[in-house]
Amino acid sequence: MKELENGKKKLLITGIILIIITACAAGILAYGSHKNNQKAAAKVQEESVQRASQEQSLAAQKEQEQEARSIAEAELQKALSEAQSRDESIAASEAESREQAQKEAEEASIAQEKAEQEAREEQERQAQGAGLAERLAGYETVSRPAGSTGDIICIDPGHQSRGNNGKEPEGPGSQTMKTKVAGGTGGVVSGVPEYQLTLTIGMMLKTELQNRGYTVVMTRESNDVDISNKERADIATAAGAAATIRIHADGVDSASASGASVLVPDSSNPYIPELAGSSSQLGSCIINSYCAATGMKNRGVVGSDNMTGINWSTNPVALLELGFMTNPTDDANMQDDTYQQLMVHGIADGIDAYFGR
Structure with a gap:
């Protein structure tokens, strides 16, 4: 009887020990899992930070590239505008020169025509004057x-x-x-x-x-x-x-x-x-x-x-x-x-x- 009770006590103690061991093992496993989870989370966070950093870097790079393209386009537009202005200025100057030359030619032509007309009129006046003088000389003075x-x-x-x-x-x-x-x-x-x-x-x-x-x-x-x-x-x-x-x-x-x-x-x-x-x-x-x-x-x-x-x-x-x-x-x-x-x-x-x- 006494041996039976001792046997039960041993079994009980053994059960308790197993429970304790199981609990410890579970705790150890839980702790390990927690650590692993922390590591995984840290890794995920690190990877997220890295991705965010990479994305920011890419965005900054794109922004720099866009700014560079904008500057290049502005410079190109400025160069084209300046070239167009030069072309227009040259064209306007050439047109003005042609217009001035045409005006001078027209004025010269008008002046020549006027001079020729005045010469003809002077000849006509001289001829008429001679005719008038001859006609007047033909009048007898009445007194x-x-x-x-x-x-x-x-x-x-x-x-x-x-x-x-x-x-x-x-x-x-x-x-x-x-x-x-x-x-x-x-x-x-x-x-x-x-x-x-x-x-x-x-x-x-x-x-x-x-x-x-x-x-x-x-x-x-x-x-x-x-x-x-x-x-x-x-x-x-x-x-x-x-x-x-x-x-x-x-x-x-x-x-x-x-x-x-x-x-x-x-x-x-x-x-x-x-x-x-x-x-x-x-x-x-x-x-x-x-x-x-x-x-x-x-x-x-x-x-x-x-x-x-x-x-x-x-x-x-x-x-x-x-x-x-x-x-x-x-x-x-x-x-x-x-x-x-x-x-x-x-x-x-x-x-x-x-x-x-």
């Missing part, structure tokens, strides 16, 4: 004793240095008001104003008519006056003029219009219809003689009923348009000294013809 004809001629050089925009009746008893005196036209070539040309011809005509025995009354003998168209007609009336010659020059927008004409009151004129016949005869004599002497185109006699200077006249009246100052040829001719003498001879011959001399 009569002073005042011997007994006729008084009123010469009215049209316009004045400053126009007067004031108003006056168009004719006796008229309710229509017209500008007292207009400014007139001017020469497109000479630059001479109409009022200056008309006074020049008017004063020359005065001398010529006086030499032919006429008594002459001038409405003005200077440009610095202020005399309305009605007042000019009144001067002729007060002087007892046998005829009034109004001297003017034409001007229009077209440079092609040329020639001389005469304006007179016609039979339908509401103010002086009784002077239509004698005025028309006076105008015809003047325009025909004038154009024959000068070679100016004859535009004929034109009836008028709206010109104040004509409508207030009390004696035969004719307004001579010497030529077109807006026509280069007419304008140049009318400024030529010899041509002006022919103009005056033509007008005076017309007046002589009207009075039967």
Whole structure:
């Protein structure tokens, strides 16, 4: 019995020892496993850190490569832009040089054409001058004793240095008001104003008519006056003029219009219809003689009923348009000294013809 109990105790002790050994072994195994797990985790972490480091390194390398490519591309773009700018600058310079050369060639061509044109015009002027001088030499000087004809001629050089925009009746008893005196036209070539040309011809005509025995009354003998168209007609009336010659020059927008004409009151004129016949005869004599002497185109006699200077006249009246100052040829001719003498001879011959001399 005692041996049996001892046997049980031994078994119990042995069991306990086995349990302890098993527990220790399990602990040892667990500890070893834990250590292994720690090592594995550390290794995994290390590998993760290495991979992260490698990835960062690769990212940094890629970033550096991208930056390098960007810099290279920027440098290339800059180089291309500079090259393009140089090319454009060279092209612009070459274009400017070509344009300048073309401009200089055109200017040279224009200058040559102008010089040739001026040479032709000078030759024409010389030829015309010789012809005019020859024509003038063919005129016989008409000379009569002073005042011997007994006729008084009123010469009215049209316009004045400053126009007067004031108003006056168009004719006796008229309710229509017209500008007292207009400014007139001017020469497109000479630059001479109409009022200056008309006074020049008017004063020359005065001398010529006086030499032919006429008594002459001038409405003005200077440009610095202020005399309305009605007042000019009144001067002729007060002087007892046998005829009034109004001297003017034409001007229009077209440079092609040329020639001389005469304006007179016609039979339908509401103010002086009784002077239509004698005025028309006076105008015809003047325009025909004038154009024959000068070679100016004859535009004929034109009836008028709206010109104040004509409508207030009390004696035969004719307004001579010497030529077109807006026509280069007419304008140049009318400024030529010899041509002006022919103009005056033509007008005076017309007046002589009207009075039967």
